[in-house]
Amino acid sequence: MLESSPLQSSLSTEGLPVLFATASLFPDLLTLSRSSGILTFDQGQLTARFETPTGETTSTISIAQLTTDLSNSLKQLQGSLTFDGGIVTRSLITPTGNLTGSVAFAEEAAERIRNFVKGISGNVAFADGKIEVDIPTLFGQVKGAIEFGNGALVTNLTTPFGGYFSSIDFKESDQYQFNFGGFPGVVNFNDGLVILDFQPQTPDDEIAIPINALSGNIAFQDGQATLNLPTPFGSLATRFDLSALVPSDALRGSGTVKFNNGIASIDVSGGLGTINTTLDLPKLVQTVGSTLATAQGTIQFNNGVITSDLQALLG
Numbered sequence: 212m213l214e215s216s217p218l219q220s221s222l223s224t225e226g227l228p229v230l231f232a233t234a235s236l237f238p239d240l241l242t243l244s245r246s247s248g249i250l251t252f253d254q255g256q257l258t259a260r261f262e263t264p265t266g267e268t269t270s271t272i273s274i275a276q277l278t279t280d281l282s283n284s285l286k287q288l289q290g291s292l293t294f295d296g297g298i299v300t301r302s303l304i305t306p307t308g309n310l311t312g313s314v315a316f317a318e319e320a321a322e323r324i325r326n327f328v329k330g331i332s333g334n335v336a337f338a339d340g341k342i343e344v345d346i347p348t349l350f351g352q353v354k355g356a357i358e359f360g361n362g363a364l365v366t367n368l369t370t371p372f373g374g375y376f377s378s379i380d381f382k383e384s385d386q387y388q389f390n391f392g393g394f395p396g397v398v399n400f401n402d403g404l405v406i407l408d409f410q411p412q413t414p415d416d417e418i419a420i421p422i423n424a425l426s427g428n429i430a431f432q433d434g435q436a437t438l439n440l441p442t443p444f445g446s447l448a449t450r451f452d453l454s455a456l457v458p459s460d461a462l463r464g465s466g467t468v469k470f471n472n473g474i475a476s477i478d479v480s481g482g483l484g485t486i487n488t489t490l491d492l493p494k495l496v497q498t499v500g501s502t503l504a505t506a507q508g509t510i511q512f513n514n515g516v517i518t519s520d521l522q523a524l525l526g
Contacts, residue, residue: 247513252506252521261512278500282493285473294479297463303470329434340403340423344368360423362403375486387438389449398422398438398449405440 248261258271290303290310303310335342340360346353355368355375368375381400388397396407405425408417427440437450464481475490508521 249512250510252503252508252510254507255504257503274500274504278496278504282473282496282500285493285496288470288473288492290470292468294467294481295465332432334428334430336426336428338426340421340425342429358423359400360403360421360425362401374488377485387449396449 246261246263248259248263251258251260252274255274256271257274257277259269261268284306287306288303290301292303293300297315298313299316300313301310337343340358342357342359344353344355344357353368353370355366358365358367359381362381364377364379364381366375366377383401385400386397387400388395390396391407394407394409395411396405398405400422403422405420405422406417407420410416425440427438430437430439435450435452437448439446439448464479466477466479466481468479469476470492473491473493475492477486477488477490479486506521510521511518
């Protein structure tokens with residue numbers, strides 16, 4: 212039987228929602244990445260202690276009150292985000308003022324994703340070139356599959372926010388060599404094959420095994436993924452740079468996100484797939500707040516990296 216251990220990752224505070232900037236609990240986002248501190252959850256109370264470049268701050272607030280304040284603020288959110296070729300144009304009306312202008316985000320977003328991937332650690336099993344996904348989150352269950360054995364990285368998920376599907380073709384260069392008992396081999400994601408060459412001196416005498424006919428596990432560490440495959444000829448392992456598989460051009464999508472009283476109508480498509488759904492942000496904040504009100508434990512900030520030791524109803 213294949214076994215998996217949970218994947219874990221550190222998160223960059225640069226990706227925190229702008230909503231946090233409206234809460235007095237948090238330092239300004241411009242200094243948050245240079246701050247250290249701790250959030251303590253205890254019986255519905257949230258206490259924040261931060262050491263920032265401008266001094267020390269300490270605040271305590273009721274999670275229910277914070278949730279209500281954020282939800283009410285979101286109900287005043289109007290306007291749109293328009294995506295076009297890696298550029299996002301903002302035209303937003305918020306409780307604290309208007310946000311307008313265009314920002315190039317594709318390269319920056321790709322770099323943040325790469326940094327996130329580099330923080331992933333753990334082991335996950337796969338079978339038939341497919342990873343089955345069944346993950347509980349604060350918002351609900353994420354279920355589906357990620358396939359990589361047919362020449363493309365195919366993600367097909369059902370999430371609390373709607374369905375998500377993407378298919379990104381592997382490149383010809385997505386081939387990774389390994390040594391198997393003294394014999395050369397290669398994992399060719401582009402062709403969906405593991406190729407073994409037991410007679411290197413003889414041309415065209417390789418043995419090719421489809422990835423989607425194999426089962427094994429993938430170990431993640433510091434942006435590197437080690438693929439472990441039991442084959443009819445014995446076990447093999449090869450390592451490749453997972454973060455290098457995040458192309459910035461895949462983020463050069465197009466579409467719009469329209470906000471009406473905090474309800475987001477999302478219609479965006481690009482290299483990472485299509486998202487067409489409606490998201491009630493005020494309701495989402497209320498759902499998350501209800502869960503956090505039951506939480507016990509801490510979230511620590513250290514110069515832009517978040518680590519948590521938090522127990523809630525979901526575990």
